[in-house]
Amino acid sequence: MNISKHFAPMVAALTLAGATLAHAGGHDGNPAANARQAHMKLYAFNLDMIGAMAKGEVGYDAEAAEATAKNLVALAMMHQDAYWAPGTSTAELGNETKALPSIWEDGSRFGDIGIELIEAASELAAAAGEGQDSLRGAIRGVGGACSACHRDYRQR
Amino acid sequence: MKRAMTWLSVLAMLGIAAALWLTRPAVVSPARFASLQGNAARGEVVFWAGGCASCHKAETSDDDLALPGGRRFATQFGTFTAPNISPDPTHGIGDWTMAEFASALLHGTSPEGRHYYPAFPYASYARMNDQDVADLWAFMQTLPALPLASQRHDLTFPFNVRATLGAWKFLFLKPAWVRPAETPELKRGRYLVEALGHCAECHTPRNFLGGSLASAWMEGAPHPAGKGRIPGLVPSALDWSAEDIAYYLETGFTPDFDSAGGDMAEVVATIGRLSPEDRLAIARYIKALE
Numbered sequence: 001m002n003i004s005k006h007f008a009p010m011v012a013a014l015t016l017a018g019a020t021l022a023h024a025g026g027h028d029g030n031p032a033a034n035a036r037q038a039h040m041k042l043y044a045f046n047l048d049m050i051g052a053m054a055k056g057e058v059g060y061d062a063e064a065a066e067a068t069a070k071n072l073v074a075l076a077m078m079h080q081d082a083y084w085a086p087g088t089s090t091a092e093l094g095n096e097t098k099a100l101p102s103i104w105e106d107g108s109r110f111g112d113i114g115i116e117l118i119e120a121a122s123e124l125a126a127a128a129g130e131g132q133d134s135l136r137g138a139i140r141g142v143g144g145a146c147s148a149c150h151r152d153y154r155q156r
Numbered sequence: 157m158k159r160a161m162t163w164l165s166v167l168a169m170l171g172i173a174a175a176l177w178l179t180r181p182a183v184v185s186p187a188r189f190a191s192l193q194g195n196a197a198r199g200e201v202v203f204w205a206g207g208c209a210s211c212h213k214a215e216t217s218d219d220d221l222a223l224p225g226g227r228r229f230a231t232q233f234g235t236f237t238a239p240n241i242s243p244d245p246t247h248g249i250g251d252w253t254m255a256e257f258a259s260a261l262l263h264g265t266s267p268e269g270r271h272y273y274p275a276f277p278y279a280s281y282a283r284m285n286d287q288d289v290a291d292l293w294a295f296m297q298t299l300p301a302l303p304l305a306s307q308r309h310d311l312t313f314p315f316n317v318r319a320t321l322g323a324w325k326f327l328f329l330k331p332a333w334v335r336p337a338e339t340p341e342l343k344r345g346r347y348l349v350e351a352l353g354h355c356a357e358c359h360t361p362r363n364f365l366g367g368s369l370a371s372a373w374m375e376g377a378p379h380p381a382g383k384g385r386i387p388g389l390v391p392s393a394l395d396w397s398a399e400d401i402a403y404y405l406e407t408g409f410t411p412d413f414d415s416a417g418g419d420m421a422e423v424v425a426t427i428g429r430l431s432p433e434d435r436l437a438i439a440r441y442i443k444a445l446e
Contacts, residue, residue: 048412139409144425147416147420147421150418151419155384
């Protein structure tokens with residue numbers, strides 16, 4: 001039995017598996033861009049819950065709607081400067097991000113839109129517990145703030 | 157031989173003259189609009205459905221009621237700059253007649269009798285009914301007059317020759333409905349999609365002359381500015397439910413709770429002001445596309 005005959009391919013296979021694991025283990029990607037994308041996923045998760053109620057896909061629950069809207073307020077108010085760090089736009093990171101360099105350029109309205117989002121989310125939190133129509137009516141404001149930023153500062 | 161050449165060039169010039177005459181800018185007859193009374197409140201609905209503000213508001217503004225023009229649109233034909241359509245009598249449309257306004261929307265012809273470029277989506281607005289034209293005219297007169305001069309388009313030859321647009325209209329200006337619609341709701345949806353909303357202007361690819369490809373209607377297209385792709389709306393490209401589509405037009409949120417970006421953000425800002433019934437009619441019509 002020739003062990004070495006089987007050994008070489010096995011080493012090769014293990015090395016390959018190890019490299020793949022290390023790659024999938026979160027070492028790749030810019031940490032700031034990863035954090036931003038995680039933040040966006042949290043918005044999306046909470047908006048999904050609220051939207052399902054607004055659309056009538058699940059039953060309206062005033063308490064849950066209000067709590068979820070408050071999550072959006074909390075997310076919007078988080079201090080995010082570190083993960084919107086300069087030098088992490090499409091110009092530097094390529095396909096790892098969709099954040100356009102204009103976010104960091106003079107005259108950028110990025111920060112203003114962030115404040116608009118806080119205001120719109122706060123209005124949603126106030127309206128969310130007042131019934132399904134009230135909830136649905138206030139979502140458009142949040143969507144407007146999301147879209148305003150994505151229109152100007154997210155790569156198409 | 158020399159005589160034959162002379163005759164040929166005379167014939168060619170006659171041919172060009174005849175073609176220009178046959179494709180000269182068309183206008184509506186003033187009598188057709190003389191008896192129509194515009195209703196500004198109804199015209200506001202037409203205004204939001206038509207999305208006028210998406211192109212004609214100021215470059216840096218989110219005020220959808222101030223329409224001084226100036227936004228620039230890069231395309232393969234050059235850069236178009238949206239003109240002033242506020243009621244200013246000198247720089248805008250304040251001194252137009254209702255019939256001139258109708259000729260612009262329905263035939264793509266300016267009050268001076270020149271062809272407009274189809275960046276102005278008259279190929280869709282040509283399907284508008286006369287009362288909606290009158291109502292829109294009434295509403296737009298209530299908007300603020302802004303004294304800002306319109307800028308020239310910056311286009312490449314031969315697209316900078318407006319007379320060629322007569323041939324473009326002959327080939328591509330087809331006001332008939334694209335798709336059938338049976339129920340009143342689908343008819344309303346079709347009117348909002350094919351006429352006022354002018355969805356196909358972006359969601360359908362164009363040929364090298366800028367004419368919409370009827371064979372690929374609403375199947376999605378490269379972005380005219382070069383980067384990115386405009387998604388298709390036919391069922392093979394879009395599997396959202398009608399309620400998903402209506403909710404997206406209302407809030408900008410996709411079924412995955414991503415949000416509209418790019419140019420579609422502007423569309424949501426205007427279409428989102430329609431009634432829930434109108435948004436659902438659009439959605440149902442989109443779902444009925446084959």
